[in-house]
Amino acid sequence: MWVALRRIRPAYPRPCRTGARRWIPSLRQVFGAALTSVGLSGLFLGVAYAVTDIPPNLNSYATQQDNVYFWSDGTPLARTGWVRRQAMPLKDIPEDVRWAVLAAENENFYSDPGISIRGLTRALWRTVGEGDTEGGSTITQQYVKNVYLTQNQTVSRKFTEAMIALKLDNRMSKDQILEGYLNTSWFGRGTYGIQRAAQAYYGKDVTHLNAGQAAFLASLLKGAGLYDPTLSKANHRRAVERWSWILDRMVKIGRLSPAERSSYRTFPEPLGSARDHDTGKQSDYLVELAQQYAKKAAHISAKQFDLGGYQIYTTFDRRREAALTDAVAGARRSAREDEPEAALTAHYGAASVATDGRILAVYGGPDHRTQGYNESNATTVQAGSAFLPFVYAAGLEHGVRRTRGEPATPVTPQTLYDGNDGVTVTTPEGPYWDRAGKQVVGHNHGRKSYGRIPLGKALAQSVNTPFIQLGMDTGLNRVRETAEAAGLLASSIGPQVPALSLGNSTPSAIRMAGAYATFAADGKHTEPYSVRRITRNGATVRLRTPTAHRAIGAQVAEEVSQALTDSLNAAHPTVSTPKAAGKSGTTEDDTAAWYAGTAASVSTAVVVYRMDLATSLEPLPLQGLAGDSADGVPYDVWADAMGLG
Numbered sequence: 296m297w298v299a300l301r302r303i304r305p306a307y308p309r310p311c312r313t314g315a316r317r318w319i320p321s322l323r324q325v326f327g328a329a330l331t332s333v334g335l336s337g338l339f340l341g342v343a344y345a346v347t348d349i350p351p352n353l354n355s356y357a358t359q360q361d362n363v364y365f366w367s368d369g370t371p372l373a374r375t376g377w378v379r380r381q382a383m384p385l386k387d388i389p390e391d392v393r394w395a396v397l398a399a400e401n402e403n404f405y406s407d408p409g410i411s412i413r414g415l416t417r418a419l420w421r422t423v424g425e426g427d428t429e430g431g432s433t434i435t436q437q438y439v440k441n442v443y444l445t446q447n448q449t450v451s452r453k454f455t456e457a458m459i460a461l462k463l464d465n466r467m468s469k470d471q472i473l474e475g476y477l478n479t480s481w482f483g484r485g486t487y488g489i490q491r492a493a494q495a496y497y498g499k500d501v502t503h504l505n506a507g508q509a510a511f512l513a514s515l516l517k518g519a520g521l522y523d524p525t526l527s528k529a530n531h532r533r534a535v536e537r538w539s540w541i542l543d544r545m546v547k548i549g550r551l552s553p554a555e556r557s558s559y560r561t562f563p564e565p566l567g568s569a570r571d572h573d574t575g576k577q578s579d580y581l582v583e584l585a586q587q588y589a590k591k592a593a594h595i596s597a598k599q600f601d602l603g604g605y606q607i608y609t610t611f612d613r614r615r616e617a618a619l620t621d622a623v624a625g626a627r628r629s630a631r632e633d634e635p636e637a638a639l640t641a642h643y644g645a646a647s648v649a650t651d652g653r654i655l656a657v658y659g660g661p662d663h664r665t666q667g668y669n670e671s672n673a674t675t676v677q678a679g680s681a682f683l684p685f686v687y688a689a690g691l692e693h694g695v696r697r698t699r700g701e702p703a704t705p706v707t708p709q710t711l712y713d714g715n716d717g718v719t720v721t722t723p724e725g726p727y728w729d730r731a732g733k734q735v736v737g738h739n740h741g742r743k744s745y746g747r748i749p750l751g752k753a754l755a756q757s758v759n760t761p762f763i764q765l766g767m768d769t770g771l772n773r774v775r776e777t778a779e780a781a782g783l784l785a786s787s788i789g790p791q792v793p794a795l796s797l798g799n800s801t802p803s804a805i806r807m808a809g810a811y812a813t814f815a816a817d818g819k820h821t822e823p824y825s826v827r828r829i830t831r832n833g834a835t836v837r838l839r840t841p842t843a844h845r846a847i848g849a850q851v852a853e854e855v856s857q858a859l860t861d862s863l864n865a866a867h868p869t870v871s872t873p874k875a876a877g878k879s880g881t882t883e884d885d886t887a888a889w890y891a892g893t894a895a896s897v898s899t900a901v902v903v904y905r906m907d908l909a910t911s912l913e914p915l916p917l918q919g920l921a922g923d924s925a926d927g928v929p930y931d932v933w934a935d936a937m938g939l940g
Contacts, residue, residue, distance in 0.1 A: 358442075360603030360832075361491075364582055366613045367655075367827070371494070373578045375586070376603045379495070380487035382832040385474035388489060388501055391551070393473065395509035396489075398544035399537075400516055401434040404473065409435040409464025410457045435460045438476040482512060483519025496565035506551060507559040510541040525567055535562045577620050580659030580669050581825075585609045588825045592839045605836070608828040610653035615936070619645055619656040619899070622935035626903070626928050627661070630920055637918040640905045644670030645932060647899040648808040652821030652841050655897060656936070657805065674787045674801045676887040676904045676914050680740065681807065681880025682778070682798035684814065684855050686762045686769070687754050689777035691851040695768035699723040706769075708751030708854050712761030715744040720763055720793045727767065727793055735793050737763035740881055751854065755861035757879065759797055766796030780846035782810035782820050798880065804900045811891045812898035814859065815876065818852035819843040856893075863892060866926055870939055877933065879926040886914035888921035890929035894937050901929040901936075 361376035385393070397404050401411075411433050432440070439459045463472065482492035492512050493501040504512070514522045514537040524531035542559055545551035589607050590600055623643045630638035645658040657671035690710075694703030720727045720735045727735045737760040739745070745758050753761040766774050771791040779785050783806050789799030802810070805823050813820040822841040829836040847855075859876035866879070877892020891900040905915040922928040934940040 358602065360488075362586075362600070362603050362605045362607060364585055364607045364609055367608075367610055367653075368613060369608070370613070372609060372611065373582045375582060376601075378487055378603070379485045379491045380478070380603070381490040381494075381606070382478040382488060382604055383490040383501055384833055385470050385477070387833055388474075388477060389504060389509070391506035391545075392489065392501060392504050392509040392512075393477070394545055394548075394550040395506060395513040395541055396477065396516065397434070397473075398548055398550065399510075399513040399541045400437070402544065402548050404434050405469050407433055407435075407464075409433060409460040411436075432456070433460065434476050435464055435472050438472055438479065439463060441479040442475065480516055481519065482515045483523050497563075498566055505559075505563075506542070506545070506555065507538075507563045510545070510559070511538045511563055511565065513541050514538055523565075524562075525565065538562060576662055577616065577657075577659065579663035580657060580671070581609065581611050581616070583659075583663075583669060584654065584657065584672065584825045585611075589829055589838075592824070592826065593829050593836050595836070604831050606830045607826055608830075610649075610655065610825050610827050611657075612647075612655040615647055615897075616656040618938065619647060619658050619932075619936040622932040622940075623658045623901075625935070626932050629928075634919050637905060637920050640907045640915060641920050642670055642675075642904050642906055643901070643932070644673060644675075644804040645899065645901040645936065646671040646803075646805040646808045647897055647936060648805065648812050648823050650812045650816040650821075650893070650896045650898065651843070652809065652812075652824050653827070654805060654823050654825045670902075671804045674784070674803050675906070675912075676801060676902060677789075677882050678798040678800050678802055678807065678889060679880045679882035679887060680757050680759060680798055681878060681889040681891055681900075682796070682800055683754055683757065683759070683762050684859065684878065685778040685781060685783070685810070686766045686774050686796045687750060687858065688781070688814075688847050688851055688855050689774045690750065690765045690769045691854055692777060692847050693769055693773045695765070696770070697723065697768055706750065706765070708858065709749045711747045711749055712753065712764060714739070714746055714748035714753055714758045714761050716742045716760065717744075718760040718764060720767060722767055729792070737793070737797070738883070740883075751858045751861070754855075754858040754878075755865060757862070757881075763793050763796045767793060771795050777847065778810070780820065781813040782806055782822070782846070798882065804902055807889070807891050807900035807902075808898045811859075811877075811893055811900065813846050814852045814855045815874070815893040815896065815898060816843070816852070817849045818845060818847040820846040859892065867930070867934075870934075872939055875937075875939065877930075879930060881921075884914075885916055888917060888927055888929050890926055890933045892933060892937075894939065897937065899933050899936050901932045903927075903929050903932075 359376065359378045360380040360382060361374045361378055363374045363381060364372040366372045436456050439456050443459060478488040481487055484495045486492050486495045489512065490501045492515065493499055493504055496512065497504065497508055511534065514534055517537065522530060522534045522537060524534040542551065542556055546553055546556045585607050589595060589605070590597065623645060626643060630641050643658060646654065647656040648654055659669035659671050660666035690706040694705045696703055716739045718737045720737055729735055739759045740757065748758060748761060750761060750765065774795060775788055775791060778788055778800065783800065783802045787800055787802045787806065789795050809823040821843045824841050826838065827840070829838050856876050859878050860874065863870060863875055863877045872894050875892065875894040877890060880889030880891065887902060887904040889900065889902050892898065903917065903921055905917055905920065906912065907915065920928065922931065931940065
């Protein structure tokens with residue numbers, strides 16, 4: 296009966312939710328939804344991590360650097376390239392510089408997984424919810440943004456950045472990531488990387504920065520446009536505040552002692568914003584020469600060179616370059632005043648070369664932007680009588696043969712030759728006839744006759760006729776060989792006809808200076824070169840440097856130098872510099888005027904000529920541009936450039 300009664304006991308219905316309460320989830324539902332959300336999020340992140348790949352290549356903007364050129368004293372000369380960046384190995388970046396950046400941007404860098412969950416969440420919330428941007432990124436994330444992604448502040452870019460950062464943190468060491476970050480970050484003033492920033496703001500390499508300077512550069516990572524103190528007073532105030540904060544952070548994280556911190560009380564004012572070099576003028580001619588030589592001597596392809604990162608230490612002497620440029624500028628001004636019409640088509644080329652081959656200075660033209668070709672390196676006009684020393688050297692070196700088959704007869708500075716105007720040019724077979732069937736005769740400048748004259752004196756007085764015959768007696772092939780050995784390019788040496796001895800060759804000013812330097816170097820020649828050392832991101836690049844070789848005998852070189860000294864002293868007796876030597880050069884048709892000479896182990900060659908490039912490449916008469924003094928304008932430029940004016 297009890298059982299029956301239990302079976303018939305009425306069942307009471309459970310209370311049901313009504314109204315708003317039916318929509319309130321139970322604790323079980325909340326917990327289940329949370330687990331599901333976490334599971335789905337984990338699955339999503341896992342899939343996203345798996346399918347996100349680190350891009351195989353860095354973007355070109357992250358790898359391209361500029362090439363920096365330096366004067367011979369190590370100070371910056373110029374830079375080339377679209378990007379101002381010079382990579383530096385982390386080992387060459389001081390600890391204080393590294394930790395100034397870490398204190399400012401990511402003090403937990405060495406312990407984080409590559410991302411900051413808190414920072415990433417904050418950045419995403421501000422980007423989505425407020426339409427604003429917020430950093431919130433670790434250094435690893437910033438490095439990923441620099442080298443793989445764009446600078447766009449979007450949710451998708453932020454998410455991709457985080458996934459790549461996680462993978463990169465597992466693949467690269469922290470030091471590798473920090474090195475990459477320091478070399479790719481923007482610091483303002485057109486610079487990328489801590490090395491170029493150090494140069495732009497403090498005029499020094501990063502290796503010489505102290506903690507105070509490093510703290511300022513670290514502040515620029517927050518936004519160079521807001522923290523470069525030279526831009527505005529507000530910027531200066533912000534920069535000082537952040538600089539001080541970064542130094543305090545370095546103390547807090549144990550990377551700077553309180554005593555060290557107390558030594559940085561004065562804000563390290565950076566340099567004013569200035570260009571690295573005076574683009575368009577002489578610096579561009581110098582850079583062009585150095586670039587050509589660097590590629591050839593270091594076997595650097597054009598593609599490699601354009602990627603940048605090279606530091607090219609040139610042979611160019613800042614003081615001598617200024618002196619040479621000023622000297623030519625003065626000649627140009629005088630020409631515009633005295634011969635304004637002729638000055639419009641006037642050209643000046645000049646170069647100074649040391650006896651050991653270093654190119655110290657060149658004058659390439661008035662402005663590289665308007666005249667792209669380099670006058671100092673151009674083979675445009677004839678050498679004229681400036682070529683006579685090579686004929687003289689060939690005769691002294693090899694002797695002469697006036698009769699076919701006879702042994703060579705030695706030649707000395709006292710050997711007499713006919714110095715009269717109109718001397719018949721002869722060969723062992725008799726008079727020399729040109730292709731037109733005309734007998735060739737030699738002429739002196741101004742058709743002046745000197746009678747029988749010793750060769751040394753003939754060179755000192757620039758008497759042509761003895762040397763046109765000396766060239767025939769010695770052999771034009773030996774004259775050519777001697778000129779080449781001394782430093783003139785074979786391609787610039789004229790045809791082997793009697794006029795070769797009178798200077799039908801067209802050497803450049805650089806080559807003429809280098810060849811005259813051979814006489815002052817006791818007959819040893821070193822090929823002119825413009826680069827003494829190359830590094831790339833701190834590592835030395837192998838470079839072929841020219842070495843001296845015997846071009847002519849030491850005794851011959853001394854005898855040629857003595858004649859050149861006599862030439863200089865006769866025309867300019869007030870020049871008292873020991874062992875100074877030089878000679879003018881004129882052409883038969885008066886289209887070019889030269890002066891080349893040596894003093895204090897430096898040889899300088901100067902050429903002046905006229906040419907209307909708009910109509911023809913034929914030289915025009917000088918019309919007074921060479922001056923009226925003993926050796927004219929070329930000598931004046933030479934003397935000023937050499938400090939003898």
